[in-house]
Amino acid sequence: MNFPATRMRRLRRTDAIRSLVRETHLHPGAFIYPLFICPGEGVRKEISSMPGCFNLSIDEAVKEAEACAALGIGGLLLFGLPAEKDEQATGAWAADGIVQTALRAFKSNRKLDSLVQIADVCLCEYTSHGHCGIVARDGDHYEIENDSSVALIAKTAASLAAAGADIVAPSDMMDGRIAAIREALDADGHQQTPILSYASKFASAFYGPFREAADSAPQFGDRRSYQMDGANLREAMREIELDIVEGADMLLMKPAMPYLDVIREARQRFDLPMGAYQVSGEFSMLHAAFQRGWLEPERAMMESLLSIRRAGADFIVTYFAKDAAKLLG
Template sequence: MSFPATRLRRLRSSAAMRSLVRETRLERSALIYPLFICEGEGVRREVSSMPGVFNLSIDEAVKEAEQCAELGLGGLLLFGIPSEKDEQASGAYANDGIVQRAIRAIKANRSTRELLLIADVCLCEYTANGHCGLIEQHHDHYEIANDASLPLIAKTAASLALAGADIVAPSDMMDGRVAAIRRALDEAGKPNTPIMSYASKFASAFYGPFREAADSAPQFGDRRSYQMDGANRREALREIAEDIEEGADMLLMKPAMPYLDIVREARDRFDLPMGAYQVSGEYAMLQAAFAKGWLERERTIVESLLAMRRAGADFIVTYFAKEAAPLL
């Protein structure tokens, strides 16, 4: 029926009415908070381009994890900042690596041991050159060596799982890494550790502040030869399909807001649990607008997360997780 018999505003008349008919809901347990773990003790160093985000020593990371557990967040996504780097990224898969030790410390704490720990799997924070794979030098150019990098990426995933990570999340974008990780996990006696693949990670300008936070900027060149071209929707779906075929259990889409069309398409096509990563540039932009008074802080935070959930994300990785949780 048409107006005036049909009046859609009837279902918007009060907060209670709007809540009753709300189609999309956000929950605290669907928010994942990233942590950047560094060496030292008592270290809490703010990232200049990401107000409210810190490089944390392990003792401080445990305190942060306690807060996240009290807030009812879904879990933590862990990144490491080693004190030393080398061409073989040896800190990524060392038994006493920075993230491995952080995982053990968080799991040893009674108040945080049930918190879901997701370990990012990549070499970029650990290589001296800042790339996500090993470098293959030719007489007139260099390449990121895909196949030679796979054993180290798989070894890193197994090491993190053995340290106690609940989920391993490869973000390197090397072809074949999900299958290599699945084999390594099975051989390490961790067949039940899920793989959450950054299945369609785009080569995005929105990662800029993250590279300060994780000290992972490439020392030369860029990552466009292995991260995805932002113009390609169909290719993103091929990437996802291949990772699923190789054994991915979950998906993580990155970035989020500039690529909500990809999130929606992936949700319509694939049945795996899927998250969206509200990346550092998205966070930094909003923080800058808040500082200028251009946007209403709380409403904007919730609306930005709601857009990702509405597009099809089951969970969201966001630097706003701690701030957003009390608002939900």
């Protein structure tokens, strides 16, 4: 039987050859690990829907951050659970807010110098109603106000930068937020603080476990009037273009695996550094399969991360960061 001269399997024969010709690579420095910071001391409360993830008091979060630094992980994405909530999301922008306090603790610890400290900028964890902005009510009708919400979001970003955030990451999807944040940062002397914009954040069913972790589920309605419709790819590109024009330095796509086509399209069109967020539902869905023996944990975890990198993400926000870094170590 005659074979062609080209045999594709020649370069698959051994681990060493496969490694040599591998096109897409993972490394711990490209992982961002989310942390959920809560009040108290010595608190390490496991999130029931996210195995191995915890709500952490600041002292425990420091220990977790030290472990991440030792593994070579690139950075942290910080979320806060305030002691109290109100309709103005006061805890989001207060100088002594939970994330602001955590940032100061992290910045005073030299063991954490290798970690980029990214502060999520949103109001949903801090509002009594769980929405990402100010709610205007008229009887049974309600609307999430855009411009008044943007004013508080910009104030929050400036507060987080003042507390030591290396990067601020607005995740609210309000119109005009990037320009407002850039103006607020510059006015406060934080011209060097980059903005990582959740430039195309979709109204996804895959956020469910996060809402337990961050205690941020809306008390009424949903977020479809401000987060994107999952059917719209062209609209996502418009959102990204607008954020770049307004001054975004980096882009973050969310979710990741159900939207790999959006990541790929954005990578082909735009030159900014771009990450993707492998969200809580993606993580928990895989863990459910692991627990039932349906998927091989290490292989499925790494394959999921490779798919996101292959689609075009420069870095990945993932709850698998520590486990993946250990395998790559």
